[in-house]
Amino acid sequence: MKQIPNLFTLLNLVFGCLAVVFTLQNGLMITVDAQGTELIYIPEKIWLASLFIGLAAVVDFLDGFVARLFKASSEMGKQLDSLSDLISFGVAPGMIIYQFLRLSFAQEAGGVDVSLLWLVPAFMLPGAAAWRLARFNLDTSQSYSFKGMPVPAVGIFVASLPLIYWNVNEAWVQELLLNKWFLYGLVAMLSWLMVSRLPLMALKFKDLGLKNNFPKYLLVVLSIAAVIILKWLAAPVIVLTYVLISLLFKTKTT
Numbered sequence: 331m332k333q334i335p336n337l338f339t340l341l342n343l344v345f346g347c348l349a350v351v352f353t354l355q356n357g358l359m360i361t362v363d364a365q366g367t368e369l370i371y372i373p374e375k376i377w378l379a380s381l382f383i384g385l386a387a388v389v390d391f392l393d394g395f396v397a398r399l400f401k402a403s404s405e406m407g408k409q410l411d412s413l414s415d416l417i418s419f420g421v422a423p424g425m426i427i428y429q430f431l432r433l434s435f436a437q438e439a440g441g442v443d444v445s446l447l448w449l450v451p452a453f454m455l456p457g458a459a460a461w462r463l464a465r466f467n468l469d470t471s472q473s474y475s476f477k478g479m480p481v482p483a484v485g486i487f488v489a490s491l492p493l494i495y496w497n498v499n500e501a502w503v504q505e506l507l508l509n510k511w512f513l514y515g516l517v518a519m520l521s522w523l524m525v526s527r528l529p530l531m532a533l534k535f536k537d538l539g540l541k542n543n544f545p546k547y548l549l550v551v552l553s554i555a556a557v558i559i560l561k562w563l564a565a566p567v568i569v570l571t572y573v574l575i576s577l578l579f580k581t582k583t584t
Contacts, residue, residue, distance in 0.1 A: 335403075338393035339410045342461075345386035346418025352378040370436040376492050376555040379426060383489035386418035387482055412463040419485025420459030426488050427517055430495075434510040448510075451517055458521035459484065465525075476530045479523035483569055487520065488566030493516040497562045523573070530576040545579040 355374055393411065397403045431449050435441035459481045469477065495507050506512050531545055540547065552571050556564040 335393050335397035336407055336410055338389055338396055339407060339414050342386045342389040342393065342411075343414035343417050345382045346414065346422050347391065348497050349379040349382040349386070349422035350425055352382065352430055353422065354377060355482055359439065370389070370433070370442070371572060376426070376429060377496060380489040380492050383418060383422055383485055386414075386422075386488055390418070408467060412467055415418065415481050415485075416456065416460055416463055419481045420456035420463075423485045423488035424453050424455040427455060427513060428493060430491065430507060431510060431513055434513060435507045437508060451514055454521045455484070455488070457526040462524040476532055477527045478525060479528070479530060479573065480532075481524060483572065484520045484524055487566055487569040493565075494562050505565075528573075528577065529580045530573065531566070531579070545575050549575050 340352075355375065390411070397407060428449055431452055432444065435444035435448060462478055462481055465477075468565075491507060494503060498504075533546060533549075549572055551562070553568045553574075555573070556567045560567055
C-alpha cells in the first residue's frame with residue numbers, strides 16, 4: 331500500500347517522457363501551395379505532447395491525494411515527485427518551446443538551418459524548474475503557500491500553446507506564437523516566476539470555509555468563466571489569473 335502513491339508519481343514521469351517523444355517526433359514539414367509559396371509548419375501530432383503533460387498534471391494531483399488517503403507520505407515520495415515534475419513540467423515544455431522557436435526561425439530566409447545557439451534559450455525553462463524544485467525540497471514552509479511559481483503551473487501554461495496554435499483561428503494569435511522575441515520573453519518571464527520568491531497560493535484547503543479560502547474560490551469561478559468565454563485561450567489566462575490573485579491576496583495564502 332505504501333508504494334501506491336509512488337507508482338502514481340512514476341506514471342507522471344512516464345507521461346512526461348511520452349510528451350518529450352511526441353515533441354521530438356515532429357520535425358518541420360515543408361510544402362508548396364498552388365501559388366508556389368513555400369509553407370513551413372510542424373505536424374499537428376505535437377498536440378499529443380500537450381495531452382500527456384495534461385495527464386501528468388492529473389496524476390501529479392492524484393499522487394498527493396493517494397498518499398494522504400493511505401497515509402503513505404515519505405521522503406522518497408517527495409524526491410520522486412520532484413524528479414517526475416522536472417521531466418513532465420520542465421523538460422517536456424522546454425522541448426515545446428524549442429520546436430516553436432524552430433518554427434519561428436523557419437519563417438525567415440535560411441531560417442531552417444538556424445544555429446543551435448538561438449534555440450538553447452528554450453532550456454532556461456527546465457533549468458529554472460530544476461532550481462525551483464530543489465529549493466522546494468529544502469524548504470519546509472511551503473505547505474499552504476508557495477515561494478515562486480509552481481513548476482506544474484508553468485508546464486500547463488506551455489502545454490496550452492500547441493493547442494492554441496492549432497485551434498484558435500485568429501491571425502494575431504498565430505503571429506504571436508511564431509514571434510521569436512515573444513517566445514524568448516515568455517521563457518524569461520516563466521523562468522523568473524519559478525525562481526522568484528513571490529508568495530503564491532497553494533491549492534490546498536485547511537477547511538471549506540469561504541473566509542479562509544476566498545482567493546481559491548475566486549480563482550475557480552474566474553477559471554470556469556475563462557473556459558466558457560475564451561475556450562482554448564483560457565489556460566494561459568487562468569495561470570496569469572492565479573498569479574494575480576495570489577499577489578492581491580498574499581496575506582491569505584499562508
